Amino acid sequence: MTDFPPPLAPAPWPPISKDKVCYGAAFFNISSYGILENYETPSVVFGYALPLLELQIILIFVFIVLCHMFLRCIGIPQFVSHMLAGMLLGPNLIDLLNFSSDRLSLDVALDGNVALEGVAKFGLIMFTFLMGVKTNKRAAFQIDKRTVSIAVSSFVVTMVTGIAFRNFRIDKIDPLYMPLRLAPTERTVIVAVNALTLLPVVTHLLYELKIPNSELGRLAISTAAVNDLLGFINLVCISYIATYRYVSPRTANRDVVAMIILVLVVLFIIKPAAQRIVDITPEGKPVRRLYLYGTIMTAIAASIYTTYFNQIYVVGALLVGMAIPDGPPLGSALEAKFESLVTNILFPISIAVITMKGDILKVLSAFDDISFNIFLVGFSLAMKWTASFVPCVICKLPTRESIILATIMNYKGFVDLCFYEAATKKHNLSQATYTFLMIYVLLNAGILPTIVKALYDPKRKYIGYVKRDIMHLKPNSDLKILTCLHKPDNISGAISLLQLLTSPPNHENKDRGVIAVTALHLVKLAGRAFPVLIPHDKRSKLRLHQSSYIQTMMLAFTEFQQDNWGSTTVNSFTAYSHENLMDQDICNLALDHLTSMIIIPSGRKWSSDGIYESDDMVIRRVNTLLLDRAPCSIGVLNDRGYRKGNLKNKKITNGTVNVGVIFIGGKDDREALSLAKWMRHNPRVCLTVIRFVSVQEPGKSKNWDYLIDHEVLNDLKETYSTAEKFTYKEKTVNDGPAVATTVRLLAEDNDLMIVGRDHDDELLDFSGLKEWMELPELGVVGDLLASKDLRTRVSVLVVQQQQQHE
Known part of the structure; x- marks a missing residue:
């Protein structure tokens, strides 16, 4: 042995x-x-x-x-x-x-403790980097007056009011606790960090609450991004002044130049390199390991760089993370490979090590000396909440969402702990104040998310705070449409509908915006596969396509764009997703592209002869969820293939398409009429607007919707009264059977019917119809036009206007 x-x-x-x-x-x-x-x-x-x-x-x-x-x-x-x-x-x-x-x-x-400290720092670097990667870049940089006003107000008001109270009762501090000359610095650190709303911290909170892609989450991310930018500039300035005053002007100038160089390197070297990795990676193929590890090493190197030049070490990792495109292939690959290790192992170690350094007994022994610091924290918290809430109300956000956003803006997390730890090491914070701030972050992180959970309604996740519909589009605005495709059968119907919205350039519509189409192909995932969204941009034509259907979809929409060159743009995506997540993928993409309308197939399949075949319950479930949650208007298309000719209508000649709009009343009908107006400029479209009028209309002058309907119809008749291929009719109907009979007759005279999903119940009596609906998601009239028993080839588009906040 x-x-x-x-x-x-x-x-x-x-x-x-x-x-x-x-x-x-x-x-x-x-x-x-x-x-x-x-x-x-x-x-x-x-x-x-x-x-x-x-x-x-x-x-x-x-x-x-x-x-x-x-x-x-x-x-x-x-x-x-x-x-x-x-x-x-x-x-x-x-x-x-x-x-x-x-x-x-x-x-x-x-x-x-050196090894443990090293693991802790590495964990925070990696976690901050991943939070930067996971941040929705489109939402973060989707900056408008609203986000700027909230961010600037929350930062500036907190800083100004906090600094104004900085020297209050400073003569009461015991010199044995801290030299009086250092007390203003300590209070400045407290106010400066409290004024910050750090982007990685907000991103972490939103993922914990599972609302990163909601309308509220996107608003919080963009607001935090602006606040973070102000904080980063403020941090560099404070560091420069302190280094200039207490170290040397040469070192201060060197540190500022070094940070500028880092930002330039991230923008002009690291970001293009990351995009190049995305471009050269074939669709559906994983990113090479060399690129993944190279990206991680770059983040670590950036952290070492910022530490060497006297900045907090997580700043470098955050900048590199923000330069990485989120989503597939690179962002998703980094998350899939490192997130479990970092989130479940390294990050807990990091937070525990930082908080081990607090000493509660020192807080008790020095309570009189830090009592004003405690007041300053509470005061700055109240001022920041108020400074965040007031602009939200001024910008006409709902009260509940304003409270939630103001609460999120005051959330503190792991990066705040890093700032406090760094300030303590530089002797800008006492041990007692550091421990109190640690307790404050503990209470903040425990209470604020609980408040947000209690106030936030998940059903309102995608409900918009701005109007995203067709009716309120400005005259020269682009019409942005998201078209969803579940099966190859959906392609022809979607493109045929989009063709009706296009029109050749002429003197009548020369100022009209283009139709920006986003085509989304939804593929059902089975098992535990990871959901992924793949963009098919111009560069993707050089990549490998393993699905002939994807090629067919891209070819069809490319041909559609070429046929309507100058008046349309097309972007194509493929989403591999689970059934219960498809509606979220659609809503997320609609928010990303600021879509005015989503067009989805109804799920009812017809044969080439116009005979009913089957209903796809998965598609119908997705549609039902979308109708409740969509962040914009939505149109459900029941396509019977009118392009092959109507069984009874012999009037289709020279490619003319008869489009009928049934107008009863209500916001959905007004949205349907707004969509039909876009078709009016197409020379192939013969548009007929049919208004259903009830014999009895008592008290309608007091109905606000009725007044708007009347104004919209008057404007329509005045504008198009002399136009060719436009007809306006009124039909009197009294009850449910009369509605059904009239709708069936109109179906025989038109190739496409556009109707609203819901109507003003005070205008017509639908008794006897609602009880027999086969497709309740289409509404009463839409269900009649999509009925199995209707022996015509008429297609129907059921329109629902954006569900606005209350």
Whole structure:
């Protein structure tokens, strides 16, 4: 049997007195021979670096699990458990850092916590980088007057009011607690960090709440991005002034130039390189590992760079993360490969290590000296909340959403802890103030998300705060339409409808905007496959397409764009998604592209002869969810293939398409009429507007919707009264059977019917019709036109106007 080599000499245990140690070449052992190395003193293994690190990590996770076991029952986020575990392991209970500090060596450079600190910093760098990658770049940089006003107000008001109170009661501070000349600096740090709403922190919160792609989440991200930009400029300026005053002007100038260089490198080297990786990666193929690890090394290098030039180390990682395109292939690959490790292992360690350094006893002993700091934190919190809430109300956001957004703007998280830790190391914060701020972040992170959860209604996730419909489009605006395709059968119907909206340029419509079409092909995922959205842009023509259907879709829409060159633009996407997530993918893309209308197939399939075949229940479920949640107007297309000729109508000649609009009353009918007006400019379209009028209309002058309907119809008749291929009719109907009979007769005279989904119930009596609806998502009239028993080839587009906030 081979003999084991003699064990290395263990680190001294217990530690010997420092005055007996000769400090020469410092060294320590990494791994031991196990717990049985020394029978009499098994704890000698903790004199080795690796077992000590393992013990520290095990203790951290034991305390995290114990804390979260109780806190999750009341809905407290796991981030709070990370912080609480660190506080329990701090100097007031376990004192893990002090226990580990001299286990390896008495040399300060070989502190026993160095490895743990390294893991913690690496975890925060990686987590900040991933938050930057996951941030919706389109939403972050979708800046308008509303986001700027909220962000600037929240930052400036908090900074100005906080600085105004900075010197209040400064003479009451005990010189033994802190020199009076440093007290204003401490208060400036408190106010400056409280004025910040950090983008990675907000992104983390929104993902915890599962609302990153909601209308409210996008508004919060864009507002935080503006606030973050102001904070970044403020941070660089404060750092420059402090370095200029207390270090040297040369160092201050060097640091500012270095940060400018980093920003330029990120914008003009790293971002184009990341986009190049996306471009050269074939669709459906994974990104090469070399690129993934190269991206991670770039983020780490940027963090080292910012640390060297006296900035907080997570800034570099955040800048690199923001330069990486979110989504597939690169962003999704980074998330899939590193998110589990970082989120579940490294990030908890990082937060616990930071909070281990707080000492609650010092807060109690120095309470009189930090009492004004406590007031300053509460005061700045109230001012920032007010400064965020008031612009929201002025911008006409709903009161509940204004409260939620103002609350999100005051949320504090892991980057705030990094700022506090860095300020403490530079002696800009006392240990007592640092501990109090740590407790403040703990309470903030536990209470504010709970408030947001209580106020936020998930059903209103995609409900818009601005009007995204056709009726309120400006005259010269582009008509942005998202067309959804589930099956190859949907392509021809969608393109035929879009063709009716186009028109050749002439003197009548020379100022009209283009039709911007976004085609989304939805592919059902099975099992546990990861959802992905693939854009088919111009560069993607060079990539590999494994699906002939994708090629067919792209070819059809490319041909559509070429046939209508100058008046249309087309962008194509493929979404691989689960059934229960398809509506979210559609809503997210509609929000991204500021769509005015989503067009979806009804799910009812017809044969080439116009005979009913089947209903697709998956598509119908998706449609039902979309009708409740869509962030814009929506049109449900039941396509019977009118292009092949109507079974009874023999009037189709020279490619003329008869389009009929049934107008009863209500916002959905007005939206349907607005869509039909776009078709009026197409020379192939013969448009007929049929208004259903009831015999009895008592008290309608008091109905606001009725007055708007009357105004819209009067404007229509005045504008198009002399136009060719336009007809306006009124038909009197009294009850449900009369409505059904009239609708069936109109179906025989038209190729496409456009109707509103819901109508003003006071205008017509639909009794007897609602009880027999086969497709309730199409409304009463839409269901009649999509009926199996209707023996015509008429197609129907059922329109619902954007569901506005209350």
